[in-house]
Amino acid sequence: MASLGTLSLVLDVYPLYKAEQRISYFSGGVLKVRSLKAENRQFSVSCGAGEEGFEVSSLQRKLVQKSFPQIAEEGEAGSSISSVQQELFDIHSSFNVHIDATEAKPSEIPFLGASRNFRDKSNELDGGLPDGKASVGDIGLLKQANLTPKSVAPPQESKLQVSEKYETEDVKLEDLIEPHAISLGFGNDLAPEEDNKPSLPLAGVNVMNILFVAAECGPWSKTGGLGDVAGALPKALARRGHRVMVVVPMYGDYPEPENTGVRKRYKVDGQDIEVSYYHAYIDGVDFVFLECSLFRHCQHNIYGGDRLEILKRMILFCKAAVEVPWHVPCGGVCYGDGNLVFIANDWHTALLPVYLKAYYRDHGVMKYARSVLVVHNIAHQGRGPVENFFHVDLPEQYLDLFKLYDPVGGDHFNIFAAGLKTADRVVTVSHGYAWELKTSEGGWGLHEIINHNDWKFRGIVNGIDTNDWNPKFDVYLQSDGYTNYSLKTLKTGKPKCKAALQKELSLPLRPKVPVIAFIGRLDHQKGVDLIGDAMPWIASQDVQLIMLGSGRPDLEDMLRRFQEQYHDKVRGWVGFSVKMAHRITAGADILLMPSRFEPCGLNQLYAMTYGTVPVVHAVGGLRDTVTQYDPFKETGHGWTFDRAEAGKLTNALGNCLNTYWNYESSWEGLQMRGMTQDLSWDNAAKIYEEVLVAAKYQW
Numbered sequence: 001m002a003s004l005g006t007l008s009l010v011l012d013v014y015p016l017y018k019a020e021q022r023i024s025y026f027s028g029g030v031l032k033v034r035s036l037k038a039e040n041r042q043f044s045v046s047c048g049a050g051e052e053g054f055e056v057s058s059l060q061r062k063l064v065q066k067s068f069p070q071i072a073e074e075g076e077a078g079s080s081i082s083s084v085q086q087e088l089f090d091i092h093s094s095f096n097v098h099i100d101a102t103e104a105k106p107s108e109i110p111f112l113g114a115s116r117n118f119r120d121k122s123n124e125l126d127g128g129l130p131d132g133k134a135s136v137g138d139i140g141l142l143k144q145a146n147l148t149p150k151s152v153a154p155p156q157e158s159k160l161q162v163s164e165k166y167e168t169e170d171v172k173l174e175d176l177i178e179p180h181a182i183s184l185g186f187g188n189d190l191a192p193e194e195d196n197k198p199s200l201p202l203a204g205v206n207v208m209n210i211l212f213v214a215a216e217c218g219p220w221s222k223t224g225g226l227g228d229v230a231g232a233l234p235k236a237l238a239r240r241g242h243r244v245m246v247v248v249p250m251y252g253d254y255p256e257p258e259n260t261g262v263r264k265r266y267k268v269d270g271q272d273i274e275v276s277y278y279h280a281y282i283d284g285v286d287f288v289f290l291e292c293s294l295f296r297h298c299q300h301n302i303y304g305g306d307r308l309e310i311l312k313r314m315i316l317f318c319k320a321a322v323e324v325p326w327h328v329p330c331g332g333v334c335y336g337d338g339n340l341v342f343i344a345n346d347w348h349t350a351l352l353p354v355y356l357k358a359y360y361r362d363h364g365v366m367k368y369a370r371s372v373l374v375v376h377n378i379a380h381q382g383r384g385p386v387e388n389f390f391h392v393d394l395p396e397q398y399l400d401l402f403k404l405y406d407p408v409g410g411d412h413f414n415i416f417a418a419g420l421k422t423a424d425r426v427v428t429v430s431h432g433y434a435w436e437l438k439t440s441e442g443g444w445g446l447h448e449i450i451n452h453n454d455w456k457f458r459g460i461v462n463g464i465d466t467n468d469w470n471p472k473f474d475v476y477l478q479s480d481g482y483t484n485y486s487l488k489t490l491k492t493g494k495p496k497c498k499a500a501l502q503k504e505l506s507l508p509l510r511p512k513v514p515v516i517a518f519i520g521r522l523d524h525q526k527g528v529d530l531i532g533d534a535m536p537w538i539a540s541q542d543v544q545l546i547m548l549g550s551g552r553p554d555l556e557d558m559l560r561r562f563q564e565q566y567h568d569k570v571r572g573w574v575g576f577s578v579k580m581a582h583r584i585t586a587g588a589d590i591l592l593m594p595s596r597f598e599p600c601g602l603n604q605l606y607a608m609t610y611g612t613v614p615v616v617h618a619v620g621g622l623r624d625t626v627t628q629y630d631p632f633k634e635t636g637h638g639w640t641f642d643r644a645e646a647g648k649l650t651n652a653l654g655n656c657l658n659t660y661w662n663y664e665s666s667w668e669g670l671q672m673r674g675m676t677q678d679l680s681w682d683n684a685a686k687i688y689e690e691v692l693v694a695a696k697y698q699w
């Protein structure tokens, strides 16, 4: 767009909320943007070199004053967007609006450009012109702006793309830029041409508004893998250029989010409950927290209370979450319901697709919003007696969606069943688990529904947050004798972490002894009882075993008992400690995951990233992500066993220990292969995007 020697200013107004991401638009070229903030309804950009800068809001204001005379002097730099601007932004909530100055000398004329990145179905059906001409709404806007439409041919590569540019005759760039900004090297500090080109979003024409709705989200609330996914996948989707919001209950006092001042009331079980909305913009994602009496003080017991209490919390959460895109402005602009897709997660939010359909889409509202339901764990389904249906406030005809026959209990109420039937697309977190869910053993009573809906069902393997879980930057490895390390410093860094871990847990400081770890919920799924069964054999080996977990009281007791019984080599840490999870992952040599079923599993991914070798039951996502070590070909990432039995576990673990003790270079190869995999969310986000696009065009 811009070329050497020309002045370039591309200000992406629409995604002000993600302007920080787009800073590269400016920084390599003639205008240096030093910071850009968009908070609530306020926005400001500072540009220029040194400490000086100018607020783009004044630039913005001048532009708006010239183009929209009816918008009088409103506010100071950085002040609230005026109501007309707000309206303008609302109108453009599904477009990108650019204020551009291209191929022009500073004295020449910039233009206000509006480009739509994709053809919005809603627009097409409601009379918009799919041929690249401005739609009715756009023309109105142009008139208001006194601008002349100038059609620009859609780019060759996509038939879906529609783009219009509008030029204004009377707005001069120097009128828009503060004088001192121009004097700060405008037009002098030139970078190579390619650096000046705005990088297009990776999602290209598929850019969407995405609302990720989950009952937990790390780091604020996390009981397991769902919290990790909610904290990381949305950021990866945002990196692809989507506008992404995470909607999550506010269980405690969190320092980051600020009260938006928006309040709404929703009925749950006949009672009006007020919800307040808090907002934080972090790493390109809008995090919206729902605060109300039902969620308050659940921080340490998110899924606590009796069945009806949990049900009511989730009813409220889903009712409120569906309307968040209407009510909660993020960076001053609500998401709106065009080009919108909800990603609901597990049974807790499986009511959302049902509400979206029953309350809105069936009545011609939110017609173009879609829903995708992600299955992280089918074992929890939101079951109850059929009478529970009357709590969810739906017309009688929806009862069949929820009613499911159980050979043991007969007809029952099942929220996951209704969500699976209603969502436009269903995803689960690995290919192996996608296959298992279709079997009577793996589907936990929902396999028939899943088979019936196979056409909209897909497995996508989870990724990991490579900022949080990276031995090179891990914040929990920066004290108490631990150290950050990478593949390059593995040979010194990891032993240091091992020693620090042994010291922290008062285990004998022995560099050569293999440290075996288990981290996870203490329940039937994770198979920690198999470690219990294998304990006599494990204790007979020259090893150290560290187990971290919480859950079933009998299994917690088992951990304590083993620590007492084998005090010279076993530690059982009962509790939930993110810090210890990181430190154990770094300090251990081997991670044991004998899960009976494992939809994906994240700990084995974290382990491999930290050069810790996994030994896993080859099931679900564990089978997808841990390939068996082959000593002849020197391939593979760890050891797998094919049945959840103590004997199989000890056999695999025995082979693993043999390699650790006797084949150092093979061990290093295992570590190296684990550490050099790309396990980031970026690959998965791309596939999620395909699913979202499929949902978008699903009728």
Ligand SMILES: Nc1ncnc2c1ncn2[C@@H]1O[C@H](COP(=O)(O)OP(=O)(O)O[C@H]2O[C@H](CO)[C@@H](O)[C@H](O)[C@H]2O)[C@@H](O)[C@H]1O
Residues within 6 Å of the ligand: 223, 224, 225, 226, 228, 229, 376, 377, 429, 462, 519, 520, 521, 548, 549, 550, 575, 576, 577, 578, 581, 598, 599, 600, 601, 602, 603, 621
């Ligand atoms: N005591 C403790 N202290 C500190 N941290 C602890 C801990 N116990 C567990 N964790 C942490 O919680 C997370 C657990 O994630 P997993 O994916 O292994 O399992 P989970 O069964 O919760 O998730 C479900 O959803 C995820 C996400 O889709 C799937 O990967 C998985 O297979 C499915 O069962 C990890 O970050 C782990 O470190």
